Amino acid sequence: MTFANVGTLGAQPGSRDALVAILTRPSADLAAAGCLRYDVGVSAEHPDTVFVVELWVDAESHHASLGLPSVRAAIDEAMPLLSGDMGGFRFDVVGSPLGGAA
Template sequence: MDAARRHLLATFGMAGIAVFLPVAAQPEENPRMYGLIGKMRATPGQRDALIAILLDGVGGMPGCLSYIVAQDPADADAIWITEAWTDAASHKASLSLPAVQQAIAKARPLIAGFDSHVETVPVGGHGLPKA
Protein backbone atom coordinates (compact mmCIF):
# COMPACT_ATOMS: atom_id res chain seq x y z
CA MET A 1 0.00 0.00 0.00
CA ASP A 2 1.56 3.33 -0.99
CA ALA A 3 2.03 6.22 1.43
CA ALA A 4 -0.69 8.40 -0.13
CA ARG A 5 -3.28 5.63 0.21
CA ARG A 6 -2.23 4.89 3.81
CA HIS A 7 -2.48 8.60 4.55
CA LEU A 8 -5.95 8.78 3.03
CA LEU A 9 -7.02 5.80 5.02
CA ALA A 10 -5.83 7.24 8.29
CA THR A 11 -6.79 10.84 7.79
CA PHE A 12 -10.35 10.24 6.80
CA GLY A 13 -10.94 9.56 10.39
CA MET A 14 -14.52 9.86 9.81
CA ALA A 15 -13.45 7.36 9.93
CA GLY A 16 -10.32 7.25 8.72
CA ILE A 17 -10.56 5.13 5.72
CA ALA A 18 -7.89 2.93 7.35
CA VAL A 19 -5.14 3.14 9.90
CA PHE A 20 -1.95 4.80 8.66
CA LEU A 21 0.47 3.00 10.96
CA PRO A 22 -0.08 0.42 13.67
CA VAL A 23 -0.33 2.01 17.08
CA ALA A 24 1.44 0.39 20.00
CA ALA A 25 -0.95 -1.45 22.30
CA GLN A 26 -1.73 0.32 25.55
CA PRO A 27 -2.62 -1.38 28.81
CA GLU A 28 -6.40 -1.88 28.99
CA GLU A 29 -6.64 -0.18 32.38
CA ASN A 30 -5.11 3.05 31.10
CA PRO A 31 -5.62 3.53 27.36
CA ARG A 32 -4.29 6.76 25.89
CA MET A 33 -6.44 9.05 23.81
CA TYR A 34 -5.61 8.98 20.12
CA GLY A 35 -5.47 11.96 17.79
CA LEU A 36 -5.00 12.67 14.11
CA ILE A 37 -4.34 15.94 12.33
CA GLY A 38 -4.15 15.93 8.56
CA LYS A 39 -4.27 18.21 5.56
CA MET A 40 -6.27 16.85 2.63
CA ARG A 41 -6.40 18.36 -0.85
CA ALA A 42 -9.62 18.33 -2.83
CA THR A 43 -9.64 18.17 -6.59
CA PRO A 44 -9.85 21.77 -7.91
CA GLY A 45 -13.21 23.34 -7.19
CA GLN A 46 -14.49 20.37 -5.15
CA ARG A 47 -13.53 21.41 -1.61
CA ASP A 48 -17.08 22.24 -0.49
CA ALA A 49 -18.45 18.98 -1.89
CA LEU A 50 -15.69 17.01 -0.14
CA ILE A 51 -16.33 18.84 3.14
CA ALA A 52 -20.02 18.00 2.91
CA ILE A 53 -19.19 14.30 2.56
CA LEU A 54 -16.73 14.44 5.46
CA LEU A 55 -19.28 16.12 7.73
CA ASP A 56 -22.27 13.98 6.77
CA GLY A 57 -22.90 11.41 9.44
CA VAL A 58 -19.90 12.10 11.66
CA GLY A 59 -22.08 11.58 14.73
CA GLY A 60 -22.48 8.14 16.17
CA MET A 61 -18.89 6.97 15.83
CA PRO A 62 -18.21 5.17 19.13
CA GLY A 63 -15.14 6.59 20.83
CA CYS A 64 -14.97 9.75 18.70
CA LEU A 65 -14.53 12.70 21.06
CA SER A 66 -13.99 15.34 18.41
CA TYR A 67 -14.02 15.48 14.59
CA ILE A 68 -13.36 18.89 13.10
CA VAL A 69 -13.16 19.74 9.41
CA ALA A 70 -11.76 23.17 8.55
CA GLN A 71 -11.11 25.12 5.37
CA ASP A 72 -7.58 26.38 4.83
CA PRO A 73 -8.02 30.12 4.20
CA ALA A 74 -4.74 30.28 2.24
CA ASP A 75 -5.53 27.39 -0.13
CA ALA A 76 -8.88 27.06 -1.93
CA ASP A 77 -8.52 23.29 -2.27
CA ALA A 78 -7.13 22.41 1.18
CA ILE A 79 -8.98 20.93 4.15
CA TRP A 80 -7.64 20.32 7.67
CA ILE A 81 -9.13 17.46 9.69
CA THR A 82 -8.52 17.24 13.43
CA GLU A 83 -9.73 14.21 15.38
CA ALA A 84 -9.65 13.03 18.99
CA TRP A 85 -10.63 9.49 19.99
CA THR A 86 -10.88 7.69 23.32
CA ASP A 87 -8.19 5.33 22.03
CA ALA A 88 -6.62 4.05 18.82
CA ALA A 89 -8.82 0.94 18.84
CA SER A 90 -11.97 3.09 18.59
CA HIS A 91 -10.57 4.90 15.57
CA LYS A 92 -9.63 1.63 13.91
CA ALA A 93 -13.09 0.14 14.62
CA SER A 94 -14.79 3.17 13.07
CA LEU A 95 -13.33 2.25 9.71
CA SER A 96 -15.65 -0.74 9.44
CA LEU A 97 -18.85 1.25 10.01
CA PRO A 98 -21.16 1.16 6.96
CA ALA A 99 -21.59 4.96 6.99
CA VAL A 100 -17.82 5.40 6.95
CA GLN A 101 -17.35 2.93 4.13
CA GLN A 102 -20.02 4.77 2.10
CA ALA A 103 -18.38 8.14 2.78
CA ILE A 104 -15.01 6.79 1.66
CA ALA A 105 -16.50 5.56 -1.60
CA LYS A 106 -18.21 8.92 -2.26
CA ALA A 107 -15.20 11.02 -1.32
CA ARG A 108 -12.44 9.11 -3.10
CA PRO A 109 -12.99 10.78 -6.53
CA LEU A 110 -12.89 14.24 -4.93
CA ILE A 111 -9.56 13.74 -3.14
CA ALA A 112 -6.48 15.01 -4.96
CA GLY A 113 -4.03 14.03 -2.24
CA PHE A 114 -2.60 14.73 1.18
CA ASP A 115 -0.06 17.31 2.26
CA SER A 116 0.65 16.23 5.83
CA HIS A 117 -0.50 13.86 8.53
CA VAL A 118 0.45 13.40 12.17
CA GLU A 119 -0.74 11.14 14.94
CA THR A 120 -1.03 12.72 18.38
CA VAL A 121 -1.83 11.77 21.96
CA PRO A 122 -4.42 14.28 23.20
CA VAL A 123 -4.03 15.02 26.90
CA GLY A 124 -7.07 17.24 27.44
CA GLY A 125 -8.73 20.45 26.48
CA HIS A 126 -12.20 21.95 26.18
CA GLY A 127 -14.64 19.12 25.54
CA LEU A 128 -12.15 16.31 26.17
CA PRO A 129 -11.94 14.14 29.27
CA LYS A 130 -8.89 14.53 31.46
CA ALA A 131 -6.15 12.05 30.60
Protein backbone atom coordinates in the same frame (compact mmCIF):
# COMPACT_ATOMS: atom_id res chain seq x y z
CA MET B 1 -5.52 7.53 26.51
CA THR B 2 -7.14 10.06 24.17
CA PHE B 3 -5.92 9.73 20.58
CA ALA B 4 -5.63 12.59 18.09
CA ASN B 5 -5.61 12.34 14.31
CA VAL B 6 -4.88 15.72 12.72
CA GLY B 7 -4.55 15.92 8.98
CA THR B 8 -4.98 17.56 5.63
CA LEU B 9 -6.84 16.23 2.63
CA GLY B 10 -6.05 17.63 -0.79
CA ALA B 11 -9.16 18.15 -2.90
CA GLN B 12 -9.39 18.12 -6.66
CA PRO B 13 -9.61 21.76 -7.87
CA GLY B 14 -13.14 23.02 -7.29
CA SER B 15 -14.12 20.01 -5.16
CA ARG B 16 -13.29 21.31 -1.69
CA ASP B 17 -16.84 22.31 -0.74
CA ALA B 18 -18.27 18.98 -1.88
CA LEU B 19 -15.64 17.18 0.21
CA VAL B 20 -16.47 19.36 3.23
CA ALA B 21 -20.16 18.51 2.79
CA ILE B 22 -19.38 14.78 2.98
CA LEU B 23 -17.09 15.16 5.99
CA THR B 24 -19.53 17.31 7.98
CA ARG B 25 -22.65 15.17 7.62
CA PRO B 26 -24.06 14.29 11.03
CA SER B 27 -22.98 10.81 12.12
CA ALA B 28 -24.22 9.12 15.26
CA ASP B 29 -21.98 6.16 14.33
CA LEU B 30 -18.80 8.16 14.99
CA ALA B 31 -19.85 9.12 18.51
CA ALA B 32 -20.94 5.56 19.25
CA ALA B 33 -17.54 4.32 18.02
CA GLY B 34 -15.64 6.55 20.45
CA CYS B 35 -15.13 9.79 18.53
CA LEU B 36 -15.01 12.70 20.97
CA ARG B 37 -14.57 15.46 18.40
CA TYR B 38 -14.41 15.70 14.60
CA ASP B 39 -13.74 19.18 13.26
CA VAL B 40 -13.41 20.08 9.59
CA GLY B 41 -11.87 23.35 8.44
CA VAL B 42 -10.80 25.32 5.39
CA SER B 43 -8.38 28.16 4.74
CA ALA B 44 -8.44 30.86 2.06
CA GLU B 45 -4.66 30.40 1.80
CA HIS B 46 -5.14 26.75 0.77
CA PRO B 47 -8.28 26.64 -1.42
CA ASP B 48 -7.87 22.96 -2.36
CA THR B 49 -7.17 21.65 1.15
CA VAL B 50 -9.49 20.42 3.88
CA PHE B 51 -8.18 20.27 7.44
CA VAL B 52 -9.50 17.63 9.85
CA VAL B 53 -8.98 17.33 13.62
CA GLU B 54 -10.25 14.15 15.26
CA LEU B 55 -10.15 13.21 18.95
CA TRP B 56 -10.93 9.63 19.93
CA VAL B 57 -11.17 7.76 23.23
CA ASP B 58 -8.20 5.70 22.00
CA ALA B 59 -6.35 4.67 18.84
CA GLU B 60 -8.18 1.35 18.67
CA SER B 61 -11.55 3.11 18.46
CA HIS B 62 -10.30 5.23 15.58
CA HIS B 63 -9.00 2.18 13.74
CA ALA B 64 -12.22 0.23 14.31
CA SER B 65 -14.33 3.14 13.02
CA LEU B 66 -12.76 2.75 9.58
CA GLY B 67 -14.67 -0.52 9.20
CA LEU B 68 -18.11 0.94 9.92
CA PRO B 69 -20.42 0.75 6.89
CA SER B 70 -21.33 4.45 7.15
CA VAL B 71 -17.67 5.47 7.33
CA ARG B 72 -16.74 3.20 4.42
CA ALA B 73 -19.57 4.72 2.36
CA ALA B 74 -18.37 8.27 3.12
CA ILE B 75 -14.79 7.32 2.21
CA ASP B 76 -15.95 5.76 -1.05
CA GLU B 77 -17.97 8.88 -1.88
CA ALA B 78 -15.07 11.21 -1.03
CA MET B 79 -12.33 9.32 -2.90
CA PRO B 80 -13.05 10.79 -6.37
CA LEU B 81 -12.84 14.29 -4.87
CA LEU B 82 -9.35 13.77 -3.42
CA SER B 83 -6.15 14.81 -5.16
CA GLY B 84 -4.01 12.32 -3.26
CA ASP B 85 -2.11 15.08 -1.46
CA MET B 86 -2.56 14.16 2.21
CA GLY B 87 -0.63 14.84 5.37
CA GLY B 88 -0.94 14.86 9.09
CA PHE B 89 -0.01 13.54 12.47
CA ARG B 90 -1.34 10.98 14.92
CA PHE B 91 -0.52 11.11 18.59
CA ASP B 92 -1.62 10.24 22.12
CA VAL B 93 -2.85 13.29 24.00
CA VAL B 94 -0.99 13.72 27.28
CA GLY B 95 -2.78 16.74 28.69
CA SER B 96 -4.38 20.14 28.19
CA PRO B 97 -4.20 23.48 29.96
CA LEU B 98 -8.02 23.51 29.76
CA GLY B 99 -8.28 20.64 32.23
CA GLY B 100 -9.93 17.29 31.92
CA ALA B 101 -8.36 13.87 31.66
CA ALA B 102 -6.26 12.98 28.67
